[in-house]
Amino acid sequence: MTQKTGILYGIGVGPGDPDLITLKAVKILRQVDIVFAAASTKNDHSLAVNIAREHIPDRAPVVRLKFPMTRDKSETRKAWKAHSQTIIAELEKGRNVAFLTLGDSMTYSTFGYILKYVQTIAPHLEVRTVPGITSYQAAAARLNTPLVEGEESLMVVSGAQGGHRLRELHAKPENVVFLKAYRNVTDIKAAIDETGNYPCCVGVKSCGHPDEEIINDIEELGRRKPDYWTLILTKHANNNGTMKDASTTTRKEGGLDPRPEAGKT
Numbered sequence: 231m232t233q234k235t236g237i238l239y240g241i242g243v244g245p246g247d248p249d250l251i252t253l254k255a256v257k258i259l260r261q262v263d264i265v266f267a268a269a270s271t272k273n274d275h276s277l278a279v280n281i282a283r284e285h286i287p288d289r290a291p292v293v294r295l296k297f298p299m300t301r302d303k304s305e306t307r308k309a310w311k312a313h314s315q316t317i318i319a320e321l322e323k324g325r326n327v328a329f330l331t332l333g334d335s336m337t338y339s340t341f342g343y344i345l346k347y348v349q350t351i352a353p354h355l356e357v358r359t360v361p362g363i364t365s366y367q368a369a370a371a372r373l374n375t376p377l378v379e380g381e382e383s384l385m386v387v388s389g390a391q392g393g394h395r396l397r398e399l400h401a402k403p404e405n406v407v408f409l410k411a412y413r414n415v416t417d418i419k420a421a422i423d424e425t426g427n428y429p430c431c432v433g434v435k436s437c438g439h440p441d442e443e444i445i446n447d448i449e450e451l452g453r454r455k456p457d458y459w460t461l462i463l464t465k466h467a468n469n470n471g472t473m474k475d476a477s478t479t480t481r482k483e484g485g486l487d488p489r490p491e492a493g494k495t
């Protein structure tokens with residue numbers, strides 16, 4: 231008789247606030263046999279694990295897979311493949327596996343790479359992807375600012391190459407979200423100014439985490455030490471400027487704040 235294989239669940243745990251994990255993710259986490267998450271080779275931190283921690287049963291080991299922080303694609307491919315094989319070995323033993331990612335599991339996510347390798351190396355294995363709330367949805371909610379309305383469009387781009395994508399595509403979208411903005415804030419701001427189409431722009435750092443910040447002055451954000459957990463929301467000329475009016479800098483200034491003061495580690 232052939233052994234029953236396990237299921238791989240790719241789970242987006244949301245952007246930071248532990249209350250923004252979905253019920254579906256929680257229900258699955260309570261039942262899995264082992265949990266994987268990406269971590270840097272420099273340390274063992276996994277924000278995704280911290281967010282999901284209270285829902286992971288004690289019996290389920292948590293394994294942090296180390297990924298080299300390098301631009302050398304062959305190095306990263308090697309790591310993805312090796313880690314996928316580690317996960318496949320668990321699935322072949324009949325264990326149900328969760329792979330955690332921050333925000334949504336299909337948005338600039340490490341799970342996308344694992345998924346490709348698992349489907350290529352072991353196409354007989356079952357994979358179920360569980361979506362999560364993205365960082366930019368949380369940021370828009372934090373700013374009480376709609377991302378899109380009526381017939382508008384929204385472009386989500388990587389800021390890893392600065393304002394390059396906006397310079398190419400700015401004639402089209404009314405609203406633009408830059409993820410991975412941290413190293414290139416100054417060039418992104420320059421591209422926003424060049425197009426002249428987006429007078430409203432706001433930086434949001436560590437949305438939903440205890441060190442959350444709303445940065446209305448993007449030039450000032452550009453002068454700061456780059457922080458990976460940074461995104462920029464921009465809106466077109468017809469916007470009524472509500473984002474700029476969001477002058478509070480931290481949620482601690484008032485209102486309901488149910489978040490535990492958990493650190494990043």
Ligand SMILES: C[S@@+](CC[C@H](N)C(=O)[O-])C[C@H]1O[C@@H](n2cnc3c(N)ncnc32)[C@H](O)[C@@H]1O
Pocket residue numbers: 245246331332333334335336337338339363364365366408409410411412434435436437438439458459460461
């Ligand atoms: C590799 S992408 C991952 C995106 C994630 N899967 C999502 O759905 O939001 C990493 C980038 O997402 C953004 N990001 C993720 N979490 C964030 C947060 N809590 N606050 C602000 N930006 C965040 C930052 O721009 C960061 O550089």
